[in-house]
Amino acid sequence: MWFLVRIAKAGGLLLALLLLVACALQVQNSADPDLPAKQNGAHRVATHNVHYIWYNRADGPWSRGDWEARAPSMDAAFKALDADIVAFQEMESFAGGNSDDVNLARSYLLERNPDYAAAAVGDWRDFPSTQPIFYRTERYELVEQGWFFFSDTPDVIYSRTFDGSYPAFASWARFRSRDGGPVFAVMNVHYEYSSGSNRMLSAELTARRIDPFLERGEPVILTGDLNARLGSPTTETLEAAGLRFLDVPGSTYHFDLGINLFGAIDHIAISPGMNAVSGPVTLQRKFAGDWPSDHYPVVADLTFP
Numbered sequence: 419m420w421f422l423v424r425i426a427k428a429g430g431l432l433l434a435l436l437l438l439v440a441c442a443l444q445v446q447n448s449a450d451p452d453l454p455a456k457q458n459g460a461h462r463v464a465t466h467n468v469h470y471i472w473y474n475r476a477d478g479p480w481s482r483g484d485w486e487a488r489a490p491s492m493d494a495a496f497k498a499l500d501a502d503i504v505a506f507q508e509m510e511s512f513a514g515g516n517s518d519d520v521n522l523a524r525s526y527l528l529e530r531n532p533d534y535a536a537a538a539v540g541d542w543r544d545f546p547s548t549q550p551i552f553y554r555t556e557r558y559e560l561v562e563q564g565w566f567f568f569s570d571t572p573d574v575i576y577s578r579t580f581d582g583s584y585p586a587f588a589s590w591a592r593f594r595s596r597d598g599g600p601v602f603a604v605m606n607v608h609y610e611y612s613s614g615s616n617r618m619l620s621a622e623l624t625a626r627r628i629d630p631f632l633e634r635g636e637p638v639i640l641t642g643d644l645n646a647r648l649g650s651p652t653t654e655t656l657e658a659a660g661l662r663f664l665d666v667p668g669s670t671y672h673f674d675l676g677i678n679l680f681g682a683i684d685h686i687a688i689s690p691g692m693n694a695v696s697g698p699v700t701l702q703r704k705f706a707g708d709w710p711s712d713h714y715p716v717v718a719d720l721t722f723p
Contacts, residue, residue: 447669447678451703453717456500457695460719464501465641465684467608467671467713468492470548471522473513479674485522487708492523493530494705499717502554503593504534505606505641510548516576518542524550538563538589538606546575549589549606549642558593561601565589566627568609568620579610580619586610588624592636600722603631607642609652617645617652625659631689632660637722638689643713647681661687664698666716674712678702684716691723 456462475481496504511522519542528536531552537560539547546565553560567587569577576585588607595602607624610616624640631638640661646652653663664686669678686698697718 447681451699451701453498453500453699453701454696454719457719457721460695460721461503462499462501462717462719463604463639463641463686464499464504464715464717465507465606465643465686466495466499466504466711466715467507467643467684468509468523468711469674469713470508470510470512473511473520473522482522488710489523489526491704491706491708492710493527495701495710495715496527496531496552498701498705499715501717502557503604503639504552504715505604506550506552507606507608507643508548509550516542516546518547521547527552535560537591537593537604538565544575546585546587546589549587549608551589551591551604551606553591553593557596559596561592561594563589563591566623568616568623572623572627579613579616581613581616583610583613583616586616586620588627588642590627592631600637602637602639602722603628605638605640605642607640607644609642609644609646611645614651618655621652621655625656628659628661636689637692639692639720640687641685643684645683647683648685653685653687656687661689662692663687664694664718666698666700668700668702670700670714670716672702672709672712672714674709676702676704676709682716684713686716686718688720693721694718695721 471485477483509523511520534552535555536550538551566572567577571577590605592603609620666682670682670684701715
């Protein structure tokens with residue numbers, strides 16, 4: 419009997435220790451969610467993984483019914499960012515296969531925010547459109563857009579990743595500022611969460627695809643969910659290619675519960691000569707009474723050389 423009592427006490431102590439660690443991590447990885455006023459002349463850029471919708475499911479987590487409940491929150495978050503450019507990941511209404519004929523989140527936001535258009539979109543048969551880049555049409559003109567898959571055959575649409583897992587890709591767009599500013603590129607990536615080798619190979623491919631922009635002297639902004647923290651081999655690979663990662667504060671993934679256990683995996687990186695004059699800020703809060711996603715949006719005000 420004494421043995422069982424000792425096990426129970428040890429279990430209780432272990433549970434208490436785990437709770438203390440979790441509380442310490444929550445404090446350590448929580449950030450000030452207040453967004454400063456936009457700097458004059460700066461370009462406000464944001465990234466947000468909004469989680470795909472299970473289109474064929476009427477209820478349950480991430481279902482159509484769940485989306486209908488969350489939709490006002492996502493729109494409120496988008497409006498709160500007041501960003502000039504927002505790069506999205508997982509903006510997909512998944513019904514099996516690759517069709518993007520129905521995209522509930524993209525349509526909803528564009529209908530309610532007519533000052534924006536979506537770049538990095540097209541006919542899903544030719545262009546994977548689930549990582550759109552929203553931009554303020556009054557400020558920018560779309561020059562060019564493209565994509566590539568994190569694969570041994572990157573220019574084959576929907577090709578599987580290097581180790582054969584589900585397709586993952588980068589979308590990109592080049593914009594011209596209507597005020598006479600430079601043409602610049604936005605590279606929007608979503609690396610796989612479960613394979614470090616996939617992330618490394620994806621970062622190496624991204625670096626090669628960014629290089630032509632840098633050689634032309636164009637400013638480059640990299641955004642997205644890298645599923646890697648700052649200082650990881652993944653981010654170091656991109657830094658070696660000439661990008662500088664902004665130090666995003668706190669957690670950006672919160673388990674759809676507001677639980678902040680580890681540092682940022684959603685990032686903004688910039689090319690030489692660019693500066694962040696405000697931010698980055700991680701908006702760690704609910705909007706319209708709900709979490710729009712299991713990731714927080716990240717935003718920064720940038721200037722070009």
